[in-house]
Each structure stands twice: as structure tokens, then as C-alpha cells.
Amino acid sequence: MPRSIPRFLCDTAERLPDKTAIVCKTRSVTFSQLHQEALATAECLRELGVEPGDRVGVCMEKTLDQVSVICGVLFANAVLVPILPRLKQSNIQHIIENSGMNALVTDSERMNEVAEFAAVTRLVIGHGNLDSDWANLPYMRRFMRPRMFFDRIGNDDAAIIYSSGSTGRPKGILISHRNLADGSDIVTEYLGTCEEDRIGCVLSFNFDYGLNQIWQTISKGPTLYLHNLALPNDLFALLAAERITALPVMPVIITKMFDKRLKLATASYDFSSLRYVCSTGGRLSDAMLRDLKTTFPSAKIYSMFGLTEAFRSTYLDPAKIDSHPTSIGKAIPDCQILVLDENGEECPPNVVGELVHRGATVTKGYWRDPENTAKVFRSHPKFPGETLVFSGDKVKRDAEGYLYFVARGDDMIKTKGFRVSPTEVEAEVVRHPEIVDAVAFAVINIEIGEDVACAYTTVTRQPLAEHTLKQYLKTHLPNHMVPAYLIHFESFPVTGNAGKLDRKAIKQAAFERLGSEPESIAAGSVQA
Amino acid sequence: MSELEILRNYIRTETGYEGELAPDLDLLEKQVLDSFSIVQWAMFIQERFGIELEAEELVRDNLSSFSNVMALIQSKKSAGVVQGGPEM
Numbered sequence: 037m038p039r040s041i042p043r044f045l046c047d048t049a050e051r052l053p054d055k056t057a058i059v060c061k062t063r064s065v066t067f068s069q070l071h072q073e074a075l076a077t078a079e080c081l082r083e084l085g086v087e088p089g090d091r092v093g094v095c096m097e098k099t100l101d102q103v104s105v106i107c108g109v110l111f112a113n114a115v116l117v118p119i120l121p122r123l124k125q126s127n128i129q130h131i132i133e134n135s136g137m138n139a140l141v142t143d144s145e146r147m148n149e150v151a152e153f154a155a156v157t158r159l160v161i162g163h164g165n166l167d168s169d170w171a172n173l174p175y176m177r178r179f180m181r182p183r184m185f186f187d188r189i190g191n192d193d194a195a196i197i198y199s200s201g202s203t204g205r206p207k208g209i210l211i212s213h214r215n216l217a218d219g220s221d222i223v224t225e226y227l228g229t230c231e232e233d234r235i236g237c238v239l240s241f242n243f244d245y246g247l248n249q250i251w252q253t254i255s256k257g258p259t260l261y262l263h264n265l266a267l268p269n270d271l272f273a274l275l276a277a278e279r280i281t282a283l284p285v286m287p288v289i290i291t292k293m294f295d296k297r298l299k300l301a302t303a304s305y306d307f308s309s310l311r312y313v314c315s316t317g318g319r320l321s322d323a324m325l326r327d328l329k330t331t332f333p334s335a336k337i338y339s340m341f342g343l344t345e346a347f348r349s350t351y352l353d354p355a356k357i358d359s360h361p362t363s364i365g366k367a368i369p370d371c372q373i374l375v376l377d378e379n380g381e382e383c384p385p386n387v388v389g390e391l392v393h394r395g396a397t398v399t400k401g402y403w404r405d406p407e408n409t410a411k412v413f414r415s416h417p418k419f420p421g422e423t424l425v426f427s428g429d430k431v432k433r434d435a436e437g438y439l440y441f442v443a444r445g446d447d448m449i450k451t452k453g454f455r456v457s458p459t460e461v462e463a464e465v466v467r468h469p470e471i472v473d474a475v476a477f478a479v480i481n482i483e484i485g486e487d488v489a490c491a492y493t494t495v496t497r498q499p500l501a502e503h504t505l506k507q508y509l510k511t512h513l514p515n516h517m518v519p520a521y522l523i524h525f526e527s528f529p530v531t532g533n534a535g536k537l538d539r540k541a542i543k544q545a546a547f548e549r550l551g552s553e554p555e556s557i558a559a560g561s562v563q564a
Numbered sequence: 565m566s567e568l569e570i571l572r573n574y575i576r577t578e579t580g581y582e583g584e585l586a587p588d589l590d591l592l593e594k595q596v597l598d599s600f601s602i603v604q605w606a607m608f609i610q611e612r613f614g615i616e617l618e619a620e621e622l623v624r625d626n627l628s629s630f631s632n633v634m635a636l637i638q639s640k641k642s643a644g645v646v647q648g649g650p651e652m
Contacts, residue, residue, distance in 0.1 A: 264599075
């Protein structure tokens with residue numbers, strides 16, 4: 037049988053037809069209904085001329101409809117291109133053009149706006165008002181007799197996910213059905229996802245991590261509760277009322293959940309049903325871990341790490357979160373993580389090398405970009421005929437085999453003859469009880485190469501006194517790692533599609549601030 | 565200024581939203597406010613109207629539209645928890 041998402045849904049709809057699959061506010065669908073909806077959507081797409089392999093964009097709010105359209109695109113043998121509706125117009129336009137999109141599904145909210153620049157697509161399909169010139173999906177679905185015509189194999193293209201990337205324009209990452217199915221199976225294996233689970237989904241379905249919640253649901257049969265996080269107390273109420281067992285989050289979400297400026301209702305609820313909280317997309321600071329452990333004492337905490345090019349690379353055994361809080365853990369099942377030096381040799385323990393990912397979740401490469409694909413998706417003499425992902429990320433492995441993230445690509449700060457890892461500086465800065473998050477980076481200093489600079493946010497949103505903070509850091513960091521510049525931010529900007537810290541924008545804003553306050557720049561010039 | 569005007573002015577200034585701002589408009593659904601700005605919104609309401617919102621009151625439904633916010637302010641005032649009236 038083919039390894040694919042439609043296969044998952046067909047099987048689960050047959051096994052658990054009347055079990056609730058997705059809940060969104062007061063509405064819900066069973067697995068059987070979701071299956072029928074997906075098939076009807078696929079039929080509509082085909083009626084409108086979508087052919088196998090066509091790219092179909094889904095630019096929708098997080099609703100039941102979005103889930104059925106996502107599944108419908110795959111049932112139509114088309115390639116899913118998720119787009120976060122909040123993205124800037126120029127980014128949406130880039131994704132539409134770059135993917136060579138043939139059809140776009142959007143909700144009525146974004147319809148008029150998207151129509152202006154979606155002229156490049158052959159077809160535009162809308163939800164919403166009937167008097168527009170958009171084909172209306174709910175209306176069409178009423179007349180469609182669902183048929184099963186999925187005919188792809190595991191190797192076929194399933195999705196293109198645009199990663200926000202820290203530099204340049206977002207790159208499309210081409211993902212096969214087998215990649216999606218393997219990614220889902222691997223994660224359900226280590227998280228133990230099962231029919232009895234009730235997953236609280238605050239993630240959006242525009243990137244791999246969020247989408248994986250759908251794949252896990254339709255393969256293992258838990259119930260997925262969609263929630264748009266606005267104020268944390270609404271989320272806490274949902275967790276308690278629905279007896280949520282699983283909560284996948286990201287660091288930026290944890291920060292929002294425990295916003296100290298608001299009175300939080302955490303003490304008045306019973307969260308004992310919560311089995312685990314998992315997080316990826318950035319470091320978990322001491323403050324975040326403390327908040328999670330205090331609020332959800334029953335929950336295991338999974339700290340995970342990966343890049344979209346290979347979906348997920350590592351996770352830390354939750355039993356090790358106290359003894360190894362800064363580790364990104366070990367390889368996920370069915371994958372191997374290599375730490376290689378410049379000659380492609382495995383690094384000895386505690387020596388920094390490049391994270392290279394080998395195994396099931398290696399995607400097909402960058403969409404229509406052979407040049408960049410050749411740089412990242414490469415072979416290694418030890419594994420002839422295989423494609424590995426050379427992440428560019430710097431990591432090290434301790435004697436016990438635990439991996440530690442050191443820096444993205446060439447982010448290392450070269451100062452006073454040392455190579456300083458921004459991650460190590462950040463890890464120490466966020467240990468300060470008042471600091472929520474930190475981003476360290478280099479500032480050019482003509483005398484010593486580079487200075488360490490660090491932007492930070494605080495619990496109170498107020499800046500800390502610079503000299504006391506520096507004194508504090510001097511007692512915790514070797515001298516060459518103590519930031520010469522400390523820049524306070526009320527909050528950090530995050531990237532569009534995935535909601536990670538937008539390190540590039542943070543750096544840029546920090547440079548502007550440093551540039552406008554010349555007295556704070558003791559030596560050298562500031563460059564971006 | 566009426567309560568509604570004060571609230572509208574804040575939204576116009578802080579978000580730059582130029583569309584119509586009906587009292588019942590769902591500010592989150594229409595993406596006038598997001599999960600970051602709604603916290604600022606909650607802080608502003610408390611400070612400007614001299615009320616202190618309890619955890620169970622700091623929920624989406626109470627803060628999602630002007631009408632709901634005004635109803636919340638009224639109920640806090642009639643409950644006698646006002647610490648200082650709006651400064652005109």
C-alpha cells in the first residue's frame with residue numbers, strides 16, 4: 037500500500053468512522069465526515085481543472101474547513117502549498133509565483149486582497165459570498181459525489197513548504213508523501229500518540245510542525261482541538277475543559293502563555309490530564325521550563341530540534357530535561373545524526389561540527405532550485421547512493437551522545453581571538469531571573485574583530501540597569517563572552533510562516549538602536 | 565470623549581487600522597488585533613478606565629469588541645471596583 041496521507045485518512049475513517057476527529061470552537065467533524073469532505077473538495081478541485089502534480093495554495097484561517105481543504109488537495113493528487121494569511125502581500129506573491137501555483141483556496145476574509153495579485157494562477161477558488169466571480173467551494177461541494185481517486189505513490193510530491201529562512205527570500209522545500217507519512221509515524225512513536233489523546237492545537241497549519249498534528253491525528257485517531265491563542269486564559273480554560281492530553285508549542289507561544297503582565301488563571305484549573313508538552317523552533321529558557329513545570333506538573337516536556345529540509349532531527353528524552361536542559365537530545369527514530377568536521381569526518385566528543393541528517397525524513401530538495409539543493413542535499417562517501425541533509429548548523433556531542441546546538445551556519449562571533457557561540461551566550465543570559473529571551477550576535481570592532489552584542493526581553497518589559505546586568509553576566513560567563521552591548525527589547529519580532537524569533541529583524545533593529553546612540557558604542561563601527 | 569471614542573482612538577492610533585470600526589466588530593477575527601496587541605489592549609483598558617481585570621475576566625470574549633469591552637467596564641463599575649474614573 038502507498039505511504040501517504042490519504043491512505044492514513046481512508047484507514048482511520050474505516051476503523052473509527054464516528055470518532056470525533058477535529059473540534060473547532062462549537063463545531064466538530066468525525067473521521068468519516070472529514071474523509072467525505074476531503075474527497076468532495078478533491079472532486080471540486082478536479083472539476084475546476086486541477087491535475088495531478090499541480091500546486092494548490094491554501095491561504096486560510098485555522099478552521100475545520102482548512103483541515104478538509106488541506107486533505108482534499110492531497111486526495112486530488114495535487115501538491116499542497118500552505119500560506120499563512122498573515123504574511124505580507126509581497127511574500128504571498130513570491131510563494132504563488134515561485135511555486136508556479138495552479139489554484140489557490142482562500143477564505144472570504146482574504147479573497148479580495150489576494151485576487152489582486154493572484155492573477156498568475158489559472159484558477160482561484162474561494163469560500164464565501166456567492167456573488168463574487170470566485171468558484172465557491174462549499175456550494176460546489178453540495179453537488180459533488182465523492183469518489184476515491186487518489187493514485188499517488190509514496191515518492192510523489194505532497195507539499196512545498198516555504199521556510200522563512202534567516203537570509204534572502206523564502207525557499208520552497210519539496211516534500212514527498214512518504215516524508216509526511218514517515219514524519220508522522222516517527223513522532224507518534226516517541227510521543228506515544230494514541231486514540232485516547234486530545235491534542236490542543238495552537239500551531240498554524242502553514243509549516244511542517246503544525247501540519248504534523250493533522251497527520252498524527254488522521255493516522256492514529258486522537259482528537260485535534262483547534263485553538264487560536266489570543267489571551268492565555270482562554271487556552272487554559274480549553275485545556276481543562278476538554279481534558280487536553282497533548283500540547284505542542286514553540287518558545288514564542290510559551291512566552292505568550294505566561295505573560296507576566298496579565299493575571300493568569302492557571303491556579304484555578306486542573307491540568308492533570310496533560311500528558312506532555314512538546315516544543316521546537318528555539319531554545320527553552322529556564323524561565324519557560326519553570327513555568328511549564330509549575331503549571332503542568334503531570335506533563336512530560338519534550339524539547340525537539342529540526343529544520344524543514346529534514347522535518348525533525350532530534351528530541352530530548354523528557355526524563356533528561358532536568359539533567360540536560362540545554363541539550364537538543366539525540367536522533368529521532370529511524371534517523372541518524374552525524375557531527376562532521378570540514379573533511380567530512382565524525383567529530384570526537386565535545387568538538388563542534390556540522391549537523392548532518394541521514395534517514396527517513398530527508399526531503400526532496402528545494403523546489404526548482406538545483407543550485408541550493410546541491411549545497412544542502414548531498415551524498416557522503418560512507419553512504420553511497422544516499423542523500424543526506426547538510427544543515428549548516430553547528431552542534432557538538434558530549435561523551436554520553438547528547439547533542440548541543442551551538443550556532444546556525446556562520447553565526448559564530450569572532451572576538452578577541454575566540455570563536456563565541458551566540459547560543460551559549462544566550463543560554464547564560466536567559467538564566468537571569470528577569471530575562472525572558474535573548475538573541476546574541478556580532479558587532480564589528482576594528483580593534484578586536486568583533487564584539488558580542490545581546491538583545492534581550494524581560495518579564496516586566498522594562499530594561500534592566502546595564503551595569504548590574506553586566507556584573508551579573510561577568511560572574512556567569514568567561515570575560516570574552518560577556519556582551520559589550522546589551523540592548524533591551526519590549527518584545528521580539530517573529531518570522532512569518534513558522535513563528536520563530538526573527539533573528540535578522542532583531543539584529544537589524546538592534547543595529548539601528550546602537551547606531552542612534554553613538555555614546556554606547558565605545559570602539560569601532562557598527563555594521564549589519 | 566465617550567468610552568467608545570476613547571477605545572476607537574486607541575485602536576486607530578495603535579494599529580493603524582483604517583477600516584470601519586463598528587461597536588460589534590470582532591477585532592480579533594478581523595485581525596485588527598493579534599495575540600501580541602491584545603495584551604497591550606487589555607493593559608490600556610485597565611489603566612485608562614481605572615479597573616483591574618481578574619484572571620477569569622481576561623478572556624477573548626470580554627475584549628474582542630468595543631461593545632463587550634464597554635459592557636465589561638460597566639459591570640466592573642457597578643460592582644464598585646473602580647479605582648479612579650476616566651480622565652477626560
